Amino acid sequence: MIKETILGCSLLLVSATTLAGGCDSPRTPYDVTYCAALEMVQLDQEINVQYKKVMGLLTQPQKQTLKQSQIEWLKNRDSQCSDDSMINVACSNKTMQSRIDFLKSVERECKSTGCDSKKLAQQQ
Numbered sequence: 001m002i003k004e005t006i007l008g009c010s011l012l013l014v015s016a017t018t019l020a021g022g023c024d025s026p027r028t029p030y031d032v033t034y035c036a037a038l039e040m041v042q043l044d045q046e047i048n049v050q051y052k053k054v055m056g057l058l059t060q061p062q063k064q065t066l067k068q069s070q071i072e073w074l075k076n077r078d079s080q081c082s083d084d085s086m087i088n089v090a091c092s093n094k095t096m097q098s099r100i101d102f103l104k105s106v107e108r109e110c111k112s113t114g115c116d117s118k119k120l121a122q123q124q
Helices: 002-018 027-057 061-081 091-113
Strands: none
Touching: 002 091, 027 091, 061 091
């Protein structure tokens, strides 16, 4: 168990150090995939933070609307960006960034003019 953990950490360190220019200039298809996967993890964290921010501004019925919208959005993302065995990471990242932007716009709107329940139902 300890050997596997050390080996895994070593591989991550080697992978990160092989990206001489970092993710700004990946050199190999492996580097591109590695960087896209890192971005996916970051976007996943960001979308969760943004979703919680918006939920904190809503009434109970609005929360239910947004929750259902988020569930439908996840289903759509998964059907568009994956098949039974593979995830299209670039598609997933683009879709998640779009949803983050949407949630940020909902947050701004809720803070300035109030939350539009119809907009909460959108699955952008």
